[in-house]
Amino acid sequence: MLKDRSTEERILDAAKKVFISKGMAGARMQDIADEAGINKALLHYYFRSKDKLFEVIFLETISRFVPRINEIMNAQLSWKEKLEAFASEYIEKIIANPFLPLFVMNEMHKQPEEFLKKMWGGDRPRLEKFIMQIQQAIEAKEIRPIHPAQLIMNVMALCIFPFIGKPLLQMAAGINDKEFFNLMEERKKLVPEFIIQALIF
Amino acid sequence: MLKDRSTEERILDAAKKVFISKGMAGARMQDIADEAGINKALLHYYFRSKDKLFEVIFLETISRFVPRINEIMNAQLSWKEKLEAFASEYIEKIIANPFLPLFVMNEMHKQPEEFLKKMWGGDRPRLEKFIMQIQQAIEAKEIRPIHPAQLIMNVMALCIFPFIGKPLLQMAAGINDKEFFNLMEERKKLVPEFIIQALIF
């Protein structure tokens, strides 16, 4: 807790930490106040309600993750390069924010309709160009036939799931935190390789 | 709500539905009472507290999913057949209980220590045999070298994640509920194929 940071900034950092680790329903305003080193009343002074505070955190958080998808998927890159860039960058990001995927998935399930509008207000992921590249690679007999949606699911699953299922995986595979971290680092290269091997003849 | 089902049974069904869709923290005893068609007091009559009721639901739920892992992974099957059996059976099960993965992942993250003890009290997943088969296949140059833990992550990710990330995937890939269901059916065969193709030379 640095003294020179503004109170509002400290609240936002504290709220992000608490909301992401406990979820909206599990988070307590007292937890956030303690984490920020202030009292509850100040939270309401800066942000009217818990709902408002949550909304700020939520939108700010996902806005740091969405735009880069479009940058990668619409760049002048081959489908292989896009897979490599996506896996590498997003696994890297999630390593730095390991609780974020479960948080986002939870809130997406709870607020399906209005969430979508706010999350991608004019900022929907645009995968058409990538999908066309895949379809062309299929027609050119470069890769096996696959529904583009299945491929997208596989990419997201392989990048995101290990962080959501970490406890399950640690139990099933018998690995500790350090080993888990090393495996995640390795996945930045392993995931695109795995996918490309599955696709090509 | 069938009249001839016992009150305890109705409560358990209602609690399962509410807990799985809202999580422990988000679920209300009133919600469960309404869903079961009774009042709150009866919940406490049958199960002392919310915690106790949740524990019953949680253990009963996962116990229907864990043992089958050991059955498959220790059967007299090749590593390919085990992958096919696991993917097919678990995707099938999750299609019938689509909200269950997110529920289980959430509660695993919240109760890491005691969760593990209860979840696998003498019933840990035993993947040693499968792991040895993979290592032997690697040594025999049948498949590419891969850390067994990475393979296990990939299998679980490809089977489980689509249900957790459904809203995200529907947004990214632009698919509706009916199309999503069809894709999940297709995955029972697609996932093992995808993995095997990625593994073999």
Added chain:
DNA sequence: GTCTATATTCCGATAGAC
């Protein structure tokens, strides 16, 4: 802006009639 104290609402749990 920041605090203490308090109001208000919500929710799990219990008491007691039937």
Added chain:
DNA sequence: GTCTATCGGAATATAGAC
């Protein structure tokens, strides 16, 4: 066993002093 009514605590939110 099942209900209504209510308690008691916890959590969000507000009032008001400084």
